[in-house]
Amino acid sequence: MNYFDAIMQASIVNKFILLVLLVFSVTTWILIVQKRLLLRKTGLDTAHFLATFRNSARFSEIKNVTNNFPFSPQVGLFLAGFSELNFQLRHQKTTAGNQPKVRSLESIHRVLQRASFVEVAKLEKNLNQLATVAAVAPFVGLLGTVWGIIEAFAQIGQQKSVSLTVVAPGIAEALIATAFGLFAAIPAVMGYNYFVNKVRGVAAEMEDFCLEFLGIVEKNFT
Numbered sequence: 001m002n003y004f005d006a007i008m009q010a011s012i013v014n015k016f017i018l019l020v021l022l023v024f025s026v027t028t029w030i031l032i033v034q035k036r037l038l039l040r041k042t043g044l045d046t047a048h049f050l051a052t053f054r055n056s057a058r059f060s061e062i063k064n065v066t067n068n069f070p071f072s073p074q075v076g077l078f079l080a081g082f083s084e085l086n087f088q089l090r091h092q093k094t095t096a097g098n099q100p101k102v103r104s105l106e107s108i109h110r111v112l113q114r115a116s117f118v119e120v121a122k123l124e125k126n127l128n129q130l131a132t133v134a135a136v137a138p139f140v141g142l143l144g145t146v147w148g149i150i151e152a153f154a155q156i157g158q159q160k161s162v163s164l165t166v167v168a169p170g171i172a173e174a175l176i177a178t179a180f181g182l183f184a185a186i187p188a189v190m191g192y193n194y195f196v197n198k199v200r201g202v203a204a205e206m207e208d209f210c211l212e213f214l215g216i217v218e219k220n221f222t
Contacts, residue, residue: 011151014177017144021180024133024140028184031126032191038071039198042123045072046205053078059085073119073202074209080115081213084108089221102221105214112210119206123199127192134188141181148174 049069056062059082066075085108089100102108152171 011147013147014144014173017140017147017177018180021137021140021144021177021184024137025180025184025187028130028133028188028191031130032187035126035191035195039123039195039202041071042073042202045069046074046202048072049074049078050209073116073123073206076119077112077115077206077209078213081108081112081210081217084111085217085221100221102217105218105222108217109210109214112213116203116206116210120199120203123202127195127199130188130192130195134185134192137185137188138178138181141178141184144177144180145174148177 046069049066049072052065052069053062053074059078062078063082066079069075085102088102088104088107091103149171152174
């Protein structure tokens with residue numbers, strides 16, 4: 001069977017449905033590639049930033065190199081925590097010879113949590129589009145199939161014949177829409193589940209970093 005000819009012979013409605021599914025499929029693969037590259041860069045930058053963070057003696061040294069790791073969410077957490085820490089230290093009264101102390105570790109923790117929500121939202125950007133394609137594409141394909149079957153039965157009524165030669169081409173053309181819908185939906189489902197698990201892993205790493213940052217602050221500024 002020549003599938004291209006079958007598509008070309010389909011009705012205007014079915015052609016439109018197939019075009020929509022093609023757009024869904026192309027969009028899905030673009031999002032998958034973009035998100036995979038983003039997570040790869042995120043992993044590399046995070047590894048390098050954490051190595052710098054753990055090998056540096058002062059927070060000010062780390063802040064000076066944060067621009068070198070633009071894809072690391074831990075950089076956003078560090079900058080938020082460092083800003084709140086500086087604010088508390090600047091407004092804390094100290095006596096001569098004494099190091100300033102933080103007023104509230106809980107406040108720093110809340111700032112880190114808010115920053116983590118922002119960073120997770122960045123990583124989750126466009127994942128809802130994959131979920132939408134995964135949920136909608138099979139039904140759009142099914143709509144094309146139902147429409148094609150309706151037309152096939154209408155043609156049977158016109159020709160007044162139920163032979164396989166008359167029925168088969170119309171049914172085959174109708175089922176192409178279902179196949180297109182599945183081709184669009186399956187990668188979207190797999191990509192969505194994969195990236196959700198990856199983002200959860202990154203979120204867990206950010207939580208670990210928050211605890212590490214708070215531990216350093218508690219050790220040196222309380």
